[in-house]
Amino acid sequence: MKFLFEQATQSRYQPLGMVFLVITLIFPYPFLKGIDKTTLPLFFEKSEPKAITPNYTTTVVKVNLTTATPSLCDKTNHGTVSLVNVSGLSAVRFEVGYDPNVMQVVDADSKQAGVQVSPTGIFSTSASFIVQNEVDNEKGWIYFAATLGENSFSGNSDLISINWQLQNTGRTGVILRNVTLATVDGLAISTITEDSLVEVSPVCDVVAGVVMLQGRKEHHGITVTDTIGQRTTTDSDGHFSFSGGVSIIANYPGYLSATAEVPPAIATNDVINLGQITLLAGDVKADNVINIFDLTYMAGRMNSQDSLADLNGDGIVNIFDLALAGGNYQRQGPLTDWQK
Numbered sequence: 001m002k003f004l005f006e007q008a009t010q011s012r013y014q015p016l017g018m019v020f021l022v023i024t025l026i027f028p029y030p031f032l033k034g035i036d037k038t039t040l041p042l043f044f045e046k047s048e049p050k051a052i053t054p055n056y057t058t059t060v061v062k063v064n065l066t067t068a069t070p071s072l073c074d075k076t077n078h079g080t081v082s083l084v085n086v087s088g089l090s091a092v093r094f095e096v097g098y099d100p101n102v103m104q105v106v107d108a109d110s111k112q113a114g115v116q117v118s119p120t121g122i123f124s125t126s127a128s129f130i131v132q133n134e135v136d137n138e139k140g141w142i143y144f145a146a147t148l149g150e151n152s153f154s155g156n157s158d159l160i161s162i163n164w165q166l167q168n169t170g171r172t173g174v175i176l177r178n179v180t181l182a183t184v185d186g187l188a189i190s191t192i193t194e195d196s197l198v199e200v201s202p203v204c205d206v207v208a209g210v211v212m213l214q215g216r217k218e219h220h221g222i223t224v225t226d227t228i229g230q231r232t233t234t235d236s237d238g239h240f241s242f243s244g245g246v247s248i249i250a251n252y253p254g255y256l257s258a259t260a261e262v263p264p265a266i267a268t269n270d271v272i273n274l275g276q277i278t279l280l281a282g283d284v285k286a287d288n289v290i291n292i293f294d295l296t297y298m299a300g301r302m303n304s305q306d307s308l309a310d311l312n313g314d315g316i317v318n319i320f321d322l323a324l325a326g327g328n329y330q331r332q333g334p335l336t337d338w339q340k
Helices: 002-010 014-026 037-046 292-299 319-327
Strands: 059-065 076-089 091-097 103-105 129-136 141-147 153-166 170-182 191-194 196-200 206-213 223-226 231-233 239-243 247-251 258-261 271-279 281-283
Touching: 059 170, 059 196, 076 091, 076 170, 091 153, 141 153, 170 191, 206 223, 206 247, 223 239, 231 239, 247 271, 258 271, 281 292, 281 319, 292 319
Parallel strands: 059 191, 206 271
Antiparallel strands: 059 076, 076 153, 091 141, 091 170, 103 153, 129 141, 170 196, 206 239, 223 231, 223 247, 247 258
16 A cells, blocks of 8 residues: 555556555455355354453544344344544545344435445534445345545544344354545555454333223223334223333324333243323323313313313213313323323
8 A cells, every 4th residue: 555655656657546545445356255154154153252341542443333132023123333443534435344134234325225334423414425335135244335535534533324124033143344444645554453242132112001091891902012113002991002112102182192111021922011091081182291272172162072171982072071081171291290
């Protein structure tokens, strides 16, 4: 690399030489690629990410993951590739390898063809130019290259954000390859890398509970959603259950919502019982507070069959529905008083 720089800067073809050098830094020749991508599955079976003791007096490019041991029931995981302690960075390129049988990249930009990751940090601004942003979910590779043009950056920053879709249980490395950092003068920046290891487990803790509707005998159809996107509805007795989750929220038209934080499981494949909660009637305006606007709406629909104002579900809006809402006047959601 030093030879290329000297030739580029001292030659009478200096302008062309500098262009050649920058292209070489961002897109190295095939002999610099270093790994035959067709051998990736075998590579993951016989090799694990190298263990590195962090030494942040030098420049580090590292893979970060929200969790290294997700459950298949979690369905997704999140990660970044970040930069630590860089000085004078102008351009970057790298590849990230993973086992697509274990997890795959979720497309970050549906408006573009193919699958992309999300540029973040210094490469999420208008001052940057994305040279390459491609994902091959069949072979398990992310290809990324970007430049700041005539600008440079020093310090710490995320480079890309990755949303992973979990596919199967198993283990995979998330491994950096062909990492090249360059200054605005076309000089290579010395770098070490830190890889990560992910192990997707089959453990699926079941979250269960009971949600009831005030003033009703039947409690089916209440929507219960968790933070990872799972959705279910209650049965006629108000029971619900699904796998995993960090927190849940329960909703039903005309009622205040309820929420709960899911406590950690005590044992593998445990059933986490949240208990029972009753949603309060009267929030027909769906703003999670019962006030004069809700009562006015209901009063204007007295003796009608308006399904939203018919809080007790007996087929007609009458004084019993208005009494339910009036008794909850100024109550607010989300409710959290689960009873066990």
